[in-house]
Amino acid sequence: xxxxxxxxxxxxxxxxxxxxxxxxxxxxxxxxxxxxxxxxxxxxxxxxxxxxxxxxxxxxxxxxxxxxxxxxxxxxxxxxxxxxxxxxxxxxxxxxxxxxxxxxxxxxxxxxxxxxxxxxxxxxxxxxxxxxxxxxxxxxxxxxxxxxxxxxxxxxxxxxxxxxxxxxxxxxxxxxxxxxxxxxxxxxxxxxxxxxxxxxxxxxxxxxxxxxxxxxxxxxxxxxxxxxxxxxxxxxxxxxxxxxxxxxxxxxxxxxxxxxxxxxxxxxxxxxxxxxxxxxxxxxxxxxxxxxxxxxxxxxxxxxxxxxxxxxxxxxxxxxxxxx
Numbered sequence: 001x002x003x004x005x006x007x008x009x010x011x012x013x014x015x016x017x018x019x020x021x022x023x024x025x026x027x028x029x030x031x032x033x034x035x036x037x038x039x040x041x042x043x044x045x046x047x048x049x050x051x052x053x054x055x056x057x058x059x060x061x062x063x064x065x066x067x068x069x070x071x072x073x074x075x076x077x078x079x080x081x082x083x084x085x086x087x088x089x090x091x092x093x094x095x096x097x098x099x100x101x102x103x104x105x106x107x108x109x110x111x112x113x114x115x116x117x118x119x120x121x122x123x124x125x126x127x128x129x130x131x132x133x134x135x136x137x138x139x140x141x142x143x144x145x146x147x148x149x150x151x152x153x154x155x156x157x158x159x160x161x162x163x164x165x166x167x168x169x170x171x172x173x174x175x176x177x178x179x180x181x182x183x184x185x186x187x188x189x190x191x192x193x194x195x196x197x198x199x200x201x202x203x204x205x206x207x208x209x210x211x212x213x214x215x216x217x218x219x220x221x222x223x224x225x226x227x228x229x230x231x232x233x234x235x236x237x238x239x240x241x242x243x244x245x246x247x248x249x250x251x252x253x254x255x256x257x258x259x260x261x262x263x264x265x266x267x268x269x270x271x272x273x274x275x276x277x278x279x280x281x282x283x284x285x286x287x288x289x290x291x292x293x294x295x296x297x298x299x300x301x302x303x304x305x306x307x308x309x310x311x312x313x314x315x316x317x318x319x320x321x322x323x324x
Contacts, residue, residue, distance in 0.1 A: 009143040009151065016139040016152040017159045023136050024163075031117045031133040032167045035066060038115075040087030042068035045076070047101050049150045050093035050119075050157065057091065057161040064165060065174040073101040081108050089115040093161075095137060095153050097125020106130045119157055135160060196284050197277040199321050200298050200311030207231040208309055211241075211265040218244060218264050230295045232309045233268045239307035240297055242268030276301045277310055285318045 035042060042061050046054035054070055061068035071080060073092075081104075084090065090109050094102055097120035109116050110130055118131035121138035128134045137160060143151035200206075207221040209231050222231050222244070233242035244267055252259045252267045259267060273291055275284050277298040284296055298311035 005145075012141060012143040013152050013155040016156040019140065020137065020156045020160050021163075027133045027135055028164070028167075031135060031164055032171060034089055034115055034117060034133060035061075035091075035164070035168045036171050038066070038087065038089045040067075040085060040089075041083075042066055042091060043071050043084055043088055044068055044091045044093075045071045045073050045102070045105060046093030046119075047073050047099055049154045050095065050099075053119075053154060053157050053161055054091070054093045056158065057165060060162065060165045061168070064169045064179070065172050066165075066168055071105075073099065073105050076108075077101075077104040081105065084109070084112070084114060089117065091117045091119070092127055092131075093119040093157060094125070094127050095121050095150070095157075097122040097127035099127075102127060119160065121153070135164070194281040194321055194323065195277070196275055196279050196281055196298050196313055197311065199281055199317045200277060200313040201225075201227050201317075202311045206297075206309065206312040209233055209244075209264050211235060211263065213264045214260075215249075215262050215264065215267060216260045218267075219249070219260070222246075227295060227312050227314050230312070231264070232272070232297050232312070233264045234309070237307075238305055240272060240274065240299065240309045242270050243272035243297065244268045245295070272297060274299050274309070275313070278302070281313075281318055281321060281323050284313055285315070285323050288315050288318075 042058070044054040044058040044061070051072065058068040058070040069083070071083060090105070092102060092105070097118065106126060116131040117133045117135065118127045119135050119137050120127050121136065122128060123134060123136070137153060137157045139152040139156050141147070142149065142153060205226040207225045207230065209218050209221065211233060218231050222229055229246045231244045232240050233244060235241050242265070244264060248267050248269055249259065252262070256262060273287060273293065274297050275287060277300050288294060288296055294315040296313050297309045298313060299307060300310050303310070
């Protein structure tokens with residue numbers, strides 16, 4: 001019985017979103033243009049459940065390249081309307097469009113000629129009449145079995161608000177790099193900002209040997225450095241042309257009676273996978289998983305010698321940095 005009730009609610013709310021999608025028209029395009037053309041802030045307002053959706057939209061705008069803030073409509077009547085300045089626009093949420101708390105705010109934006117976008121279900125409401133763009137959030141029914149609690153209407157409003165924010169994001173040409181700038185903290189920020197050079201091992205920690213290096217010395221280096229079990233092999237121009245791992249040594253043992261007397265070039269695997277040191281560390285993790293390796297040499301393609309190894313990254317380094 002509980003599961004059936006849950007399914008009933010989800011189906012009604014899902015249908016409400018689909019209905020909203022079918023009602024999109026020129027008003028939506030106008031709203032996108034208004035937000036994109038805004039030279040100031042987007043002031044988002046609403047009360048009750050509408051206020052919670054307004055807060056979420058303000059937050060989404062701010063994190064995707066559109067400066068925005070939430071203004072409580074009741075507090076606006078006691079001085080907070082001063083936050084609205086030239087170049088701003090207002091986005092107001094009210095299902096019925098007649099919230100008493102919005103009255104003073106609507107009069108203020110009308111006097112100051114501040115553009116207004118309305119999220120409402122009543123096209124003839126006071127809110128709609130004051131707005132230059134009206135987005136219809138009407139639903140057939142609330143999912144609440146009493147028909148009282150905002151459920152379908154709040155879900156549809158939230159979805160339409162996200163649609164507006166994402167359409168503006170796309171029109172603005174907002175990129176992952178832009179997103180990273182305003183999300184520097186937490187795991188998301190690390191994934192979008194941390195580069196290979198920030199976590200790679202360099203200098204003596206990065207074992208590099210020439211083609212003619214004897215394998216006894218190679219193995220000593222592979223076991224004494226901070227990243228064990230690997231060595232890069234370079235040619236006379238210091239280009240990385242091979243890599244030696246524990247697996248390469250084991251495979252060589254099957255073919256040679258005494259691999260310690262051989263040279264690095266006899267044991268190495270050619271054409272090793274590399275990554276540019278300026279790439280995101282997240283990409284290094286992707287490459288390691290794709291090729292089933294746990295160590296990756298880094299190069300600097302912008303340098304005078306773009307094939308010279310400048311560092312070494314281990315998958316554990318990425319885990320320690322919170323990338324995976």
